[in-house]
Amino acid sequence: MSASRKIEQLHSDGADLALHSWMPRNPRAAVFYLHGLQSHAGWSWQFGEYLGRRGVALFVLDRRGSGLSGGVRGDYASLDSLAYDYHVAYNHMLALLEDKQNVTLFGHCLGGSLLGGLLAKGGVFANYRSFVFCSTWLGRLHAVLSPEERSIIAGERSTELVDVDLKAHDFTDVKKYLDFISSDPLSIKCITARSRALFLEIEQIYLERGIDSGAASAHYIISSTDPIVNHQASFEVFNAITRNAGFLTVIPTNKHYIPFTDAREVLFKRTESIALEHHPTGWAHPVG
Amino acid sequence: MAITDWSLNWFDRRSSFIEECNAARNALIDDLADGAATQQRVLDDIYRICGPSQSWQQSGYSDAIRRGATFREIVPIRTYADFEPLIDSEVHTKGGVLSTSPVRRWLKTSGTTGKPKRIPYTDHWMTAYRVPAMKAMWGTFLLNCPELLAHPYATFDTQTVREVPGDHIFGVPYQGISNRNPPLGASDWTPPWYEAPWYIPSLPSDHLTKMYYRLRWLVTKDVRFLTAINPSTILSILDSLKLFASVLVKEIADGSVAGINMVAPDPEAARRLEKILGRSTYSLNDVWPNLIHYSTWASAAARLYDAQMLHALPCAKRLPFMSCGTEGVVTIPLDGSQLGQPLAVDQAWFEFIPAEDEPNEYLSGRRRTDTLLYDELDVGKEYHVIMSQLNGLTRLYTGDIFSVEKIEAGVPHIYFTRRHGVYHSFTGEKLTEAEVVSAIERGLAQFGAPLGLFLCGARWGSPPGYSIAIELHLPRKLDVTEIATAIDLHLQHISIEYASKRESGRLDGIQVALIQHQAIAKYVESKRNPGNTTQYKYKPFHKDTSFLDELVRDNNIIQGEMHGVSVT
Numbered sequence: 001m002s003a004s005r006k007i008e009q010l011h012s013d014g015a016d017l018a019l020h021s022w023m024p025r026n027p028r029a030a031v032f033y034l035h036g037l038q039s040h041a042g043w044s045w046q047f048g049e050y051l052g053r054r055g056v057a058l059f060v061l062d063r064r065g066s067g068l069s070g071g072v073r074g075d076y077a078s079l080d081s082l083a084y085d086y087h088v089a090y091n092h093m094l095a096l097l098e099d100k101q102n103v104t105l106f107g108h109c110l111g112g113s114l115l116g117g118l119l120a121k122g123g124v125f126a127n128y129r130s131f132v133f134c135s136t137w138l139g140r141l142h143a144v145l146s147p148e149e150r151s152i153i154a155g156e157r158s159t160e161l162v163d164v165d166l167k168a169h170d171f172t173d174v175k176k177y178l179d180f181i182s183s184d185p186l187s188i189k190c191i192t193a194r195s196r197a198l199f200l201e202i203e204q205i206y207l208e209r210g211i212d213s214g215a216a217s218a219h220y221i222i223s224s225t226d227p228i229v230n231h232q233a234s235f236e237v238f239n240a241i242t243r244n245a246g247f248l249t250v251i252p253t254n255k256h257y258i259p260f261t262d263a264r265e266v267l268f269k270r271t272e273s274i275a276l277e278h279h280p281t282g283w284a285h286p287v288g
Numbered sequence: 289m290a291i292t293d294w295s296l297n298w299f300d301r302r303s304s305f306i307e308e309c310n311a312a313r314n315a316l317i318d319d320l321a322d323g324a325a326t327q328q329r330v331l332d333d334i335y336r337i338c339g340p341s342q343s344w345q346q347s348g349y350s351d352a353i354r355r356g357a358t359f360r361e362i363v364p365i366r367t368y369a370d371f372e373p374l375i376d377s378e379v380h381t382k383g384g385v386l387s388t389s390p391v392r393r394w395l396k397t398s399g400t401t402g403k404p405k406r407i408p409y410t411d412h413w414m415t416a417y418r419v420p421a422m423k424a425m426w427g428t429f430l431l432n433c434p435e436l437l438a439h440p441y442a443t444f445d446t447q448t449v450r451e452v453p454g455d456h457i458f459g460v461p462y463q464g465i466s467n468r469n470p471p472l473g474a475s476d477w478t479p480p481w482y483e484a485p486w487y488i489p490s491l492p493s494d495h496l497t498k499m500y501y502r503l504r505w506l507v508t509k510d511v512r513f514l515t516a517i518n519p520s521t522i523l524s525i526l527d528s529l530k531l532f533a534s535v536l537v538k539e540i541a542d543g544s545v546a547g548i549n550m551v552a553p554d555p556e557a558a559r560r561l562e563k564i565l566g567r568s569t570y571s572l573n574d575v576w577p578n579l580i581h582y583s584t585w586a587s588a589a590a591r592l593y594d595a596q597m598l599h600a601l602p603c604a605k606r607l608p609f610m611s612c613g614t615e616g617v618v619t620i621p622l623d624g625s626q627l628g629q630p631l632a633v634d635q636a637w638f639e640f641i642p643a644e645d646e647p648n649e650y651l652s653g654r655r656r657t658d659t660l661l662y663d664e665l666d667v668g669k670e671y672h673v674i675m676s677q678l679n680g681l682t683r684l685y686t687g688d689i690f691s692v693e694k695i696e697a698g699v700p701h702i703y704f705t706r707r708h709g710v711y712h713s714f715t716g717e718k719l720t721e722a723e724v725v726s727a728i729e730r731g732l733a734q735f736g737a738p739l740g741l742f743l744c745g746a747r748w749g750s751p752p753g754y755s756i757a758i759e760l761h762l763p764r765k766l767d768v769t770e771i772a773t774a775i776d777l778h779l780q781h782i783s784i785e786y787a788s789k790r791e792s793g794r795l796d797g798i799q800v801a802l803i804q805h806q807a808i809a810k811y812v813e814s815k816r817n818p819g820n821t822t823q824y825k826y827k828p829f830h831k832d833t834s835f836l837d838e839l840v841r842d843n844n845i846i847q848g849e850m851h852g853v854s855v856t
Contacts, residue, residue, distance in 0.1 A: 002411035005383035005390045007342040020384065042458070045382035049390050049411075053473075068381070176456040184458060186380055260459070 003052025007068065010061075012088045013081055018068035019089050021096075022048030022058045029102040029275040030057040032090055032125070034111030036135075038166050038187045039257075040067025047259055050268040056275045057097065061089040067186050074191040075159060076198045079121070079205075082114065087124045094127070104275045105131040109228070109256070110199070112136025116241065117202030120209040130217040130274050134267070135256055137229040138237035139207055141200045156197045161190040170227040170256050177260035210241045218246035219274055221267065225254040294483040298440040301480040306430060306437065312420045313427025316620060319634040323662055323699045326633045330678075331359060334637060337412055338680050342385045343374050360639070360657045365650045365674055365683045368405055368615075375406050378680075379457055383410065386680025392472050394462040396455065397614045406457065407614050409465070413679040415475040417635055418465075421617040422477050425610050428621050432607055433513050433581040441509035443481060444502065444576075446516045446525075447583070447609070450482070451493040465614050466517070485545075495813070499528040500535070504545055507536055508557040511576040514601075515583040517609060519593035520826050522584060523809040525572060526600055533565040573603040583607045586626050587704045592741050592828065596809070611704050615686060616677040619702060628693030628701030631662055636675040637682075638662050643670035643689050647708060650674075651685060665692050665700045672708055711744075711829050714752045715794045717786040719779075721829050727782055728756065731775030735766055741808040741826070745833035753796030755833045757803045757845070768848045772800040801848025803839055811838060 003022040010017045020041035031051060033044060041060035048058040064071035064085050076082060094103075105128050107115030112133035118124040119131065137143070141150065168181040181187065211218070220238045222231060238246055249270050253263040319326040339350040352362045364370075371386075378385040379394075389412035397405040409418075429436060436443045450469035453461035468477050469489045481487055486505040491498060503525070516522050529536075538544075541558035543551045564574050573579060582601055584590060586608040597606070608626060611619040616636050619629035631638060639659035641650055649655045659674060670691045676682040687709065690702040711721045729739040742758045756775065760766065776798040780787035789795040812826050839845050 002390055002415070004340070004388045005381075006340055006388050007381060007384040009342075009345075020381065022390065042380045042382065045390065045460070049392075052390075176459050176461075179456065180459040184380075 003048060003057070005048070008092070010088055010092055012064075012085045015064050015070035015085075017064060017070065017085055017089065018062040019092060020044070020048075020060045020062065021093075022052040023096070024052045024055050024057060026055070027057040027097065028055040029104065029129075029277075030059060030093065030097055031104045031106050031271060031275050032093060032128075033058060033060040034086070034105070034107040034115050035060060035063065035066070036109030036111050036257075037164055037191070038181075038189070039108070040186050040188075042067060042184075042186060043257075044259065046264060047268060047271075050265070051272060051275070054272050056272055057093075059089070059093045061086065066188055072159070072192070074161065074164075074188050074195065076191070076195040079117070079198060079201060082198070083118055083121060083124045086118060090125050102275070102277075103128045104271070106134060106271065107132065107136060108134045109136055113138060113140070113199065113206075114202055116206040116211065119211045119213065120206035120241070122212075128216055129277065130219060131211075131213065132219040132221055132271065132274060133238060134221040135223060135226060135229060135258060136220075137234045138241070139203055139234065140230075141196075141203055142207060143230065143233045150200060153193075153196050153200050156193040158194060159192040162193055162196065163190055164188060166228070172255050172257055172260035174260060174262070177257075181257075181260075206241050207237065210243065213242070217274070217277075218242040219249065220246055221249045221251060221258075221270060223253045223255060223258060223261075223263075224250050226256050227254070228256045294481075294485060295440045297483045298480040301478070301482070302437055305426075305480050309423045309427035309430055311427075312423035313431070313622070315420070316424040316427075316632070316634055317622065320622075320630050320699050321697060323631075323633045323697075327637055327662060330634065330637045331676075333416075333678060334359075334676055334682060337389055337678055338387045338682060340388050341680060342377075342381075343680070358657070359637075359676075360659065360683075363676075363683050364653055365639075365656060365659075365685050367651065367685050367687075368681075370651075371681055371684070374680075375408070378408055379406070379460075382458075382460060383408075387412070387678065389413065389679075391460060393453075394457050394460055395465045395614045396462050405614065406462065407465075407681070408679045410679045411472075413677065414472060417678050418617065419475060419477050421610065421612070421620055421632060421635055424620050426479075428623065429513065429515070429581075429583060429607055432624055435578075436513035436581070437480065438512055439510065440481065440484070441506055442512040443479075444506050444511045444514045444525075444579075445479065445481060445487070446502070446514075446521050448477065448479075449493070449498070450487055450489040452489050454493075495524070496528065496531070499524065500532050501546070503528055503532060503536060504539060507561060507575060508540055508554060511579050513581050513583075514572070514576075514579055514604070515609075517585055518825055519584045519590050519597055520809055520812040522572070522582065522600055523593070523596055523806070524813050527806075527809065527813065529565060529575065533562075537562045537565070571599065571603075572601050577603075580604050581607055583609050585609045585611075587611070590826075592739065593826070595738065595740050596806075611690075611702075613686070613688070615681065615684060616675050618673060618675070618688070618690070618704075625701070628691075628703045630696070630699050630701050633662060633699060636677045638676075639674040639683070640665055640671035641674065643672060643708075645672075647672055647685060662700060663698055665695070665702075667692050667694055670705060671702075712746045712754075712831065714746065715789050717783060717789045717795065719754075719783060719786060723779065723782050723786075724754070724829070727775050727779035728758070730778040731771060732758070732760075734774050735771060737766070742828055743808060743811070743830060743835045744828055745830040745835060747796070747799065747833050749796065751794055751796045753798065755799045755801070755836060757801045757807075757836060757839055757848075759805060759808055760802055765847075766802065768800045768802055771802075772798045775800065799848070801836065801839070802846045804844045804846060807839060807842070807844035810842065810844070811835060814838065 003024045006021045008019045040062050044060050051058045062069035065075050168178050251263050251266050253261040255261045258267045344350050349362050383390040389410035391408045393409040395407040395409045448468050451467050453463040455462040486501045537558045541555045543553035582604045608621045617632050620632045621629045673686050673688050689706050691705045693701045711719050740759050744756045747753050747755045
């Protein structure tokens, strides 16, 4: 049985945002997905269809300035605005789920870093069972930039555009997806300078506070080698912010965007099991 | 896959396939028994599947219908071109714009009417509509020809193919509807021969190579049923047999397939085949004596092949294929009727416009609610078809015109007659295809010749005119000038506009070339798109006369004065 595919318009702080969903009849669980820097919900169709056929709903908000959502393209002005948008979308999802509590938060790449910041900040998401950082370099700006460089970025308030400098062949080596990434008019190719300042601020929040996730389980999913993510540096951050209480899953691919690789079903299946709270032996490795 | 493996798969699938096809056919019969209820069920499904979609929400259709407005009052009649901006959006979202079912593929039309279209193939449309229609049709085939499942090699299926999709739209496959690869889950169309070695996607997808593999595996088997969408495909089997004769004979004798030893040598079968293929003429029934049923379209254009089909399959009876396009199924056969089939009331919500009405009146919204429903049609009349399919293309004006043959239990039995619109107009003559066909038919009848295959093109010149290349199979030699004059006079009689342009010298007379038997079949074969081989349709009407260049080049003109080449 396939899922119902909907695009709903949500009004949030002066902008119309597109919340995409793949909703099975009587869902057993739901995944709330935060997309990466370049992508948007339109990249998640296979994920949504896979989960939907297995009774798991997928919700993806086109972040303000991304995909079909309103707002200035590539501009993320403030943490409060970002947090409010996600809060509105998340609560809308909970209402649709009739307050069923079996929710997994899933952040991909930059979306993972944003998720970390929003979890550390608190007050955005409630009643989730687990959260996943997928292909995310947690603490990236802090790892690659000197304190002086970070200070310069933190002071940026301009809307001057900066190239995101992401290469399609780092994401996938499958031609149909390479073509898609290269020609997708909705993908973000540039962000404003002040957006980088916000990303740095978000990193700082989870690096300083850590994530108090209560009973929710923390998961880190990564390609066996990822041309964009430094595993070691990121995993150290993951351990630190989750107080060594998370689970690691390694997906057998050497590309960054796992849904666009031949290993996609491994990721989908793993996500399904996390959402349904099955942790088969051999998949997840307790960390610590 | 080893031969034994696919045969086991065939035996495993056989009984469930029969059950599914019979169940689908029985469901169709039940639905036809109460057409009104069935049409209402389809409309309710449209509300359920399309109502929450982005386009319906943004247009306010759902709210208006909730407040009591009717579907026809609210939703406009649109052409495919009108839908293109929404399709552009759905390309990004993979569903949710036109309907709330995920888009699994984009269907590519054959492009016979210009640029290939992008038709969303959604989960719901596939599962609840398109695949059940196929199964219902095969239920009819099974009823008439149960021996099509007599053994794993009994059915020669060219109507569907399995090819690795070559094109994608933003990551989603873009392929012809005939291409059933990769399978989209348990509800997809997977007949028992789905894993047969001549059907697998790893084979080259060009038409000739595919035909070689089919013949290599089937030419010595006891084929009982042959299915193709277009009659030209069946004729191309004969051509392929001629082309591959020596290879087939050699490989059957030594047990090789494409040069690789794979099966037991069968010198006796090779000798038998060599004897048949060595004759100056042979039919497919000489190769497959038990092939007593076949299926192709029975449309007006397809019927022009009748004489050739009789030559190719003298002992076989035609079971009509459904009337359908990539955009949707219109009729599904329940019996062997060669003309009308029941309107597929379970496939879409149908509306009709009398053929004599100008569609623009409806497309502009001026007559939005004036359409006729399925139970308001008259026998013998022609109608434009508007259909609302469950992939979200609602109230789609197709441009297809159907005639009503009869009405049974309140459901019209209809058949495709023509595309709407003017075939060509050099100087205001506005000829329709139907007018030209009628003139050719009447002109040939004067000489005792039946209407057969022809190609008609607009000939640019001073003055311009029309050129027609005709295949004739008559023992006596006819004079092309007399035939051309006869057709021209009939066309003037049929179309007063044409007559006035001829009288005033603004149009030159009809030119005719008589061409070799099978010349048009060869021409059609040469036009097949390698990536969409089952989709090329024989088109009698062309906007120019470039087809003549090819006929001249291939020495296919028997008699005529064309392009500076005079053959007498």
